[in-house]
Amino acid sequence: MKAIRRFTVRPVLPEPLRPLSELARNLRWSWHPETRELFRSVDPEGWRAAGEDPVRLLGSVSAARLAALAEDRRFVRSLTACAGDLADYLGGRRWYQEQPEGLPRAIAYFSPEFGITAALPQYSGGLGILAGDHLKSASDLGVPLIGVGLLYRHGYFRQSLSRDGWQQEHYPVLDPNELPLSLLREADGEPARISLHLPGGRALHAVVWIARVGRVPLLMLDSDVEENGPGERDVTDRLYGGGSEHRLLQEMLLGIGGVRAVRAYCRITGHPGPEVFHTNEGHAGFLGLERIRELAGEGLEFEAALESVRAGTVFTTHTPVPAGIDRFDRELVAHHLGDDGELPGVDVEKILRLGMETYPGGEPNLFNMAVMGLRLAQRANGVSTLHGEVSREMFAGLWPGFDPSEVPITSVTNGVHAPTWVAPEVFRLGARQIGAGRAEDALTVGGSPRWDAVADIPDNEIWELRRELREQLVLEVRERLYASWRTRGAGTAELGWVDGVLDPDVLTIGFARRVPSYKRLTLMLRDRDRLMELLLHPTRPVQIVVAGKAHPADDSGKRLVQELVRFADDPRVRHRIVFLPDYGMAMAKKLYPGCDVWLNNPLRPLEACGTSGMKAALNGCLNLSVLDGWWDEWYEPDFGWAIPTADGSATDEDRRDQLESAALYDLIEDRVAPRFYDRGESGLPGRWIEMVRETLASLGPKVLAGRMVREYVERLYAPAARAHRDLEPDTARELAAWKARVRAAWPQVAVDHVEAVAATAPNGHAELGSTLALRVRAGLGGLQPDDVEVQAVAGRVDAADTLAEARTVALKPAGGPDLEGRWVYEGPLALDRTGPYGYTVRVLPAHRLLADGADLGLVALPTEATGEGAGVLMR
Ligand SMILES: *Cc1c(COP(=O)(O)O)cnc(C)c1O
Numbered sequence: 001m002k003a004i005r006r007f008t009v010r011p012v013l014p015e016p017l018r019p020l021s022e023l024a025r026n027l028r029w030s031w032h033p034e035t036r037e038l039f040r041s042v043d044p045e046g047w048r049a050a051g052e053d054p055v056r057l058l059g060s061v062s063a064a065r066l067a068a069l070a071e072d073r074r075f076v077r078s079l080t081a082c083a084g085d086l087a088d089y090l091g092g093r094r095w096y097q098e099q100p101e102g103l104p105r106a107i108a109y110f111s112p113e114f115g116i117t118a119a120l121p122q123y124s125g126g127l128g129i130l131a132g133d134h135l136k137s138a139s140d141l142g143v144p145l146i147g148v149g150l151l152y153r154h155g156y157f158r159q160s161l162s163r164d165g166w167q168q169e170h171y172p173v174l175d176p177n178e179l180p181l182s183l184l185r186e187a188d189g190e191p192a193r194i195s196l197h198l199p200g201g202r203a204l205h206a207v208v209w210i211a212r213v214g215r216v217p218l219l220m221l222d223s224d225v226e227e228n229g230p231g232e233r234d235v236t237d238r239l240y241g242g243g244s245e246h247r248l249l250q251e252m253l254l255g256i257g258g259v260r261a262v263r264a265y266c267r268i269t270g271h272p273g274p275e276v277f278h279t280n281e282g283h284a285g286f287l288g289l290e291r292i293r294e295l296a297g298e299g300l301e302f303e304a305a306l307e308s309v310r311a312g313t314v315f316t317t318h319t320p321v322p323a324g325i326d327r328f329d330r331e332l333v334a335h336h337l338g339d340d341g342e343l344p345g346v347d348v349e350k351i352l353r354l355g356m357e358t359y360p361g362g363e364p365n366l367f368n369m370a371v372m373g374l375r376l377a378q379r380a381n382g383v384s385t386l387h388g389e390v391s392r393e394m395f396a397g398l399w400p401g402f403d404p405s406e407v408p409i410t411s412v413t414n415g416v417h418a419p420t421w422v423a424p425e426v427f428r429l430g431a432r433q434i435g436a437g438r439a440e441d442a443l444t445v446g447g448s449p450r451w452d453a454v455a456d457i458p459d460n461e462i463w464e465l466r467r468e469l470r471e472q473l474v475l476e477v478r479e480r481l482y483a484s485w486r487t488r489g490a491g492t493a494e495l496g497w498v499d500g501v502l503d504p505d506v507l508t509i510g511f512a513r514r515v516p517s518y519k520r521l522t523l524m525l526r527d528r529d530r531l532m533e534l535l536l537h538p539t540r541p542v543q544i545v546v547a548g549k550a551h552p553a554d555d556s557g558k559r560l561v562q563e564l565v566r567f568a569d570d571p572r573v574r575h576r577i578v579f580l581p582d583y584g585m586a587m588a589k590k591l592y593p594g595c596d597v598w599l600n601n602p603l604r605p606l607e608a609c610g611t612s613g614m615k616a617a618l619n620g621c622l623n624l625s626v627l628d629g630w631w632d633e634w635y636e637p638d639f640g641w642a643i644p645t646a647d648g649s650a651t652d653e654d655r656r657d658q659l660e661s662a663a664l665y666d667l668i669e670d671r672v673a674p675r676f677y678d679r680g681e682s683g684l685p686g687r688w689i690e691m692v693r694e695t696l697a698s699l700g701p702k703v704l705a706g707r708m709v710r711e712y713v714e715r716l717y718a719p720a721a722r723a724h725r726d727l728e729p730d731t732a733r734e735l736a737a738w739k740a741r742v743r744a745a746w747p748q749v750a751v752d753h754v755e756a757v758a759a760t761a762p763n764g765h766a767e768l769g770s771t772l773a774l775r776v777r778a779g780l781g782g783l784q785p786d787d788v789e790v791q792a793v794a795g796r797v798d799a800a801d802t803l804a805e806a807r808t809v810a811l812k813p814a815g816g817p818d819l820e821g822r823w824v825y826e827g828p829l830a831l832d833r834t835g836p837y838g839y840t841v842r843v844l845p846a847h848r849l850l851a852d853g854a855d856l857g858l859v860a861l862p863t864e865a866t867g868e869g870a871g872v873l874m875r
Pocket residue numbers: 124125126127129512513514583584585588609610611612613615
């Protein structure tokens with residue numbers, strides 16, 4: 001029989017156990033080992049059965065057990081200690097509170113997914129887990145963040161396999177009442193409502209759930225409410241599902257509804273409200289439009305509102321893969337954001353222009369969320385140094401006339417939340433070395449001195465730890481594999497072999513991630529015989545653990561999964577290679593520490609950063625990876641291996657796979673395995689252990705999300721808050737009017753003439769140390785010298801006269817205007833390097849409120865023959 005209605009009966013906790021409820025409802029338990037231990041001790045069996053989820057655990061404990069615990073003095077003492085610790089954590093001063101004045105009052109952080117714990121499955125992969133790690137680190141550092149996302153009733157999906165290895169998707173229903181969430185309620189107890197207008201007089205309603213992530217509230221909008229029609233109810237049904245219109249509605253709810261949820265939260269709780277809005281990838285980009293609408297309601301014109309909003313917005317782009325960027329039909333956006341839909345009072349044509357791909361090759365009929373993100377944010381970044389470069393190239397078309405290196409997109413390399421990802425066993429070893437308090441600081445705030453202590457840990461302790469972790473993984477793998485085969489239809493009698501899968505003393509390689517094609521799940525299968533030899537090597541075998549979900553609509557990804565599963569099913573190798581279904585945070589936490597080597601072989605440079613290798617490194621697992629994302633930045637031969645790549649050449653993809661897979665096999669056979677199995681007199685692999693030590697000491701302090709969040713605060717949030725404060729309505733109007741004036745005048749701005757006189761060259765030659773006196777005549781088209789900067793740009797030149805590593809020198813106005821409205825600029829240019837050298841001159845708009853000279857995308861360069869000495873080259 002099926003129940004016609006379901007609800008959750010909350011346990012009534014005996015008085016001495018009341019604090020358990022608060023501990024279960026603040027997700028800090030997910031990264032606080034003592035609190036987790038406390039919950040485990042409530043009922044060790046039940047803890048496991050509840051998937052290590054305190055809310056579920058408390059829902060399942062018997063009244064008798066609760067009564068016994070209430071009498072258990074030791075338990076109550078631990079409970080009091082954990083509750084006290086949480087109170088200190090929530091109320092105390094932390095890193096942010098020790099910073100100089102002027103930091104933002106609060107920051108709203110929007111993301112389509114958040115991976116905080118397996119108990120709140122609202123993520124698909126790296127983007128969401130990064131967002132979760134960002135919130136947790138912000139909490140640890142005391143950064144006043146408000147997270148904003150959606151609550152998906154089915155999360156992403158659960159993966160299992162059919163008998164023949166085809167991915168199966170399941171969509172279990174998540175009941176918010178059984179999750180660590182509470183409803184945002186008005187003072188009268190009614191749930192706060194968020195509503196959006198849809199075309200045709202329809203409406204989209206949502207309630208707001210709050211997850212407590214330490215000190216950070218995470219607001220999650222949920223459209224599954226009775227007032228909605230069936231279509232609208234399903235808007236938040238699942239993550240990255242549905243067609244284009246479904247996606248657009250999700251993103252409207254996230255961006256527009258999200259700002260309204262923040263406003264409701266602040267009104268109800270008395271929170272002073274965010275000064276900075278950060279959008280994690282383009283999906284939440286509509287938040288900028290909603291803020292423009294708010295300002296329009298206060299009487300600010302579109303252009304001035306845009307300036308104010310831009311100043312306080314940070315946009316992070318996460319992918320150079322076009323499929324990772326949302327693009328909507330222009331008509332669809334017009335339909336939903338036009339007069340009949342949302343954002344009344346904001347001109348839809350102006351909205352559409354924000355998302356237009358105005359660069360060569362751009363699609364005129366598409367609305368690009370990343371492009372809008374860049375136009376709505378004065379500050380933007382990629383997520384590793386290499387990805388910053390790639391993004392500047394990729395979006396350079398939006399700043400015509402500027403070199404890609406000048407495109408105003410910076411980078412902040414991702415990090416991972418160490419208290420979440422470091423195995424308790426690893427933490428204990430560190431704590432033994434330097435004390436628990438300092439070890440905790442090392443993980444949250446960072447700072448390399450604390451990590452240097454790793455150097456003093458003896459070889460045998462490191463090796464014992466590595467073996468223990470590997471052995472735990474082996475047991476975990478067998479359990480999961482057994483369960484998977486049962487789901488695939490195998491009977492117990494067929495599965496005796498599972499007990500012999502993997503060996504706790506064999507070199508273990510891990511590979512787990514989503515399965516988009518650029519990550520090349522099956523590169524390792526390229527030469528199956530060769531792989532088989534590596535797995536079955538008589539003295540230096542390797543074993544491989546693989547996991548990953550393909551997007552439900554991606555059949556080619558599912559074919560890759562199937563290929564891998566079929567290979568791993570082969571009785572000849574099934575004890576040495578496994579595919580584990582349903583990769584998620586719970587599995588990941590066991591996988592990274594238990595592996596010796598973390599493999600990553602994306603098509604360079606398509607991996608924007610990659611974070612699983614960072615989590616592995618924090619547990620002493622060595623990286624073996626293509627030099628892409630973060631590994632390109634921090635790789636050193638002292639602690640890992642770089643798989644050589646054939647990118648940038650004309651090599652086709654097939655040939656590239658061929659070359660790169662061969663390099664991978666060679667590395668494993670010639671370098672990785674020998675080092676692992678090279679045992680000295682003590683029986684320990686000394687050089688391997690040294691690499692583990694180097695991994696921890698060198699990478700440990702860098703890969704922390706604490707380092708990342710501090711960078712966001714210092715380099716992006718703080719300047720954005722200052723810029724936003726400067727843009728009071730009148731100033732925003734002034735800036736908008738100035739921009740309009742500059743844009744109108746710009747076609748007349750020109751560099752008319754450039755002269756260079758060798759001012760100090762002793763004998764007329766360009767020599768190191770001599771100086772050129774530049775004299776430039778520029779037409780400003782009615783603008784004043786204050787409106788522009790005239791610059792010399794000088795540096796090395798290549799054979800095609802392209803400037804590299806150029807530096808800019810501002811020239812000074814020296815007279816004018818002449819009868820034709822032209823001004824003279826002058827300045828010295830020191831020849832400070834030898835070899836081929838060149839310069840040019842340009843005019844840029846200049847205003848104290850611009851974050852960057854390229855802000856408007858306007859530049860005037862000399863025409864070819866602008867005068868003697870223009871663009872002169874000295875060889
Ligand atoms: C860290 C993590 C990812 C992201 O890994 P990448 O290396 O960035 O692909 C994906 N899924 C889970 C469960 C993770 O923990």
